Amino acid sequence: MNPCWAVARQTVAESLRMRIAWVFLVLIGLIVFVLPFSITGDSSLTGAVQSFLQYGLSGTAILLSVLTIFMSRTLSEELVQKQILLLLTKPLPRWQFVLGKWLGLTILNAMFLAGAGLSIFLMVLYIIWTVPPINAADEQSLASEVLVARHSIRFTPPDFDKTAEREYERRLEEGAYRDVGELSRERFIQILKAKQQAQWRTVTPLGRRTFRFHNVLCDRSPGHRIQLRYYTEIANYAPDEIFRSIWDFGNRAQGTLLYRAETHHVVGRFHTIPAPARTVADDHTLTVNFYNQDSRLVPGHVRTANVIQFLESREVELLFVVGTFGGNLVRVLVILMLKLMFLAAVSLMFTTVLSFPVACMTSFAVYACAGGRKYILESLDFATDDRSTFIDAVRHVGSSLIDLDTQTFFTALQESMMHVIVFVFGTLHYVFPDFGYFDPVETFVSGRNVSLVWVLEAVRDLGLVQTLGALGLAMLFFHRREVAEISV
């Protein structure tokens, strides 16, 4: 056996004999086995399952992340308790020791995560078995929108770049931009494009919009279905807050099946419309026409001019089943595992150079930064918007010191510190992984496919780049460390 594996084996054995591991296991057990009996979601079976999956997976991921960081003390303990003095006299290269420790933590995490994943899967079956659906739609919704792995496709919008450019040329010929000063051509086209987009997303009463989807690689055999999921805002609410519309699936010219869905939906919520998969053309395109059927046309209803708006942030999407719930769960666990592997590597890296409490806190900071990377970057952008450069800020500090201007000094100091923070985090964010991006739980809970491409992306970024990078640094730091060094 490679000494590296011996260290990994020993790390697992050590971790399993630490009380803290069992405390976290009990907490995970509480989440997985007690939570289903205490949450009801929106009282529907679908809601109960979704809430359980959301809290169960997120809770497990957080607890295992914290446990991983705590478990990095296995290395610092060996430094403090001096077992390392004996260990490194054996034919064990230092890099193999670090690798062995990481492997041990990874094996431990894999065991815990696999156990939690299997328990969650079984508990979902138990919930379905014991909790009755509130109606047939609830049962249908659970089967078609939660316990599946659906691929999602966004429609292909019209090419607004071209239409905006054509409009610009037309207006230019008409002399519309003769006295507009210094605004550039690009700026005019940008304004026109935004305007055209907004117009396209707004459907006037009795108006129509056509959504075209490409690469709809679904199973088109009879019996299989696709789903259209959409969200709308509405300008004028009807008293019953219901808007009526027609969705036509298929294209007569392409010889597909034609399917019409007349909907009476509550506004301001997501809705899913199922349709036969045979409405998709042979070239894997799907045409869907939306008609804003104004309530004025329906006898007995109050006449309102409903202007429908499709928001860019809540885009219309097409969904179709590409995999199973179980397979999807496995891919979720793989991504969660990759995050834990990164955390283990980072925690060990800090432990090779810092004492345990400091290393632990630093690892938590990295965990928090990785999780909130997107928000931190956004807020830093906001904080430094329209500010002077770092050099300017430092110059202000200097000049305020010379002028003995206290107020200016502190303002300039604050400004320069902000620049330092922005610079440091701006540099570090290239190193930190984006845990927000690699968060598959919400996708999974909504019955969407956690794609293999996404998993491979996580393997590349979290695994090969960031985890191996952190491990490499850990090995480098530990290689030169004098483990018996004393400071006097």
Add this chain to the structure above:
Amino acid sequence: MVDSAEPVVQTAGLCKTFKDFWRRPRVHAVKDLDLTIRPGEVFGLLGPNGSGKSTTIKMLLGLLYPSKGRIAVFGKPPTDVAVKARIGFLPEESYLYRFLVAHETLDFYGRLFRIPGKIRRERIDRLLDMVGLRHEAKRPIGEYSKGMARRIGLAQALINDPEFLILDEPTAGLDPMGVRQIKDLIRKLGDMGKTILLSSHMLADVEDVCDRVTVLYGGQQMAAGDLETLLARQDKTLITTDSLSEETIDQVRRLIRRLEDKDIGVSYPRNRLEDFFLTIVRDAEAADVHTSGARGGGELPAFLAKPAETGAKALLDSLISAAERPAPEPILVETPAGPTDDEAARTVVDRLAREADGPRETDQVAETAQETIIPAETLGSREVEADRGVIDSLLGDADKPEDGA
């Protein structure tokens, strides 16, 4: 493979300076240390606390890097993994995993040496037998007494059948039984051609087992050389014999006064407490008295008792070099001596007495022997024949009534 021309350890101008938080040099733990340990010798590293012994050992093991100077272990840097495969190390404290049981501990260290499973299991059983902890092999190390943990520490140091064994305070925390066992073990391993570096405060232990020593003080080498040479004393002579009557002693005294014009002191040694203690423990073991502690260890495991394949040449070399060394004085000389010297002297006296008086019951003699210690000033340097002449004359005189008696 050990080459007789190649020292196991060689340092040149070795220095180690410890620094403070601001990287300022504060303590010069080792200064200009030139050390050579030859294959097959038992080498003692002596010195008071803080003299640099442990720092030197840590540098030899690659746990500390020298501030200046060079180290070669088996001709390579101490950080070389191949070098570490040939070393066994018992640290000054038992740095073992408290949560692992004894068997797991040895198994773990065995795996680090890539010892195949079957051989590893056999060695673990043999080593546990050797250190007397086979019956406690399933207890976590954290529950062990210091001495028991020390025994496991020793076992892990031997798991790879090392060519070079580094023992840092090996007898610290051990009971007399364990101390005796360690000393016997060192002797046996030394006889097998293993190279052993022993660092200890227990000077008597070092004296019992070491061929050569280096004495450090303040990180510097103060003395070095063969123990025999360093401790040789020319101003006293020790003669040991079975108990003599007052009359004989008186005759001897008169004889020496007449021949050498010197007086003698006579004493009657007691049994050593160590022997007394070990007898009690062995009796208890024989009576199968229950204990959760360590028991008397077993024999040297077979895998250690035979010369390692790679060490065959080393053994041969050590035997050759032993043959080339000057033969020890074959007679009862040199004071003050520890037990080894006493035993050697007794052996010679017994042999000479047997030649004079005929065969005796050796065991009975050993149990009832009283020692007569005869200090003298010049006898130590005499040749064997001359000494034999003195003994003969002593015996001859004792048989005859003294003139005027």
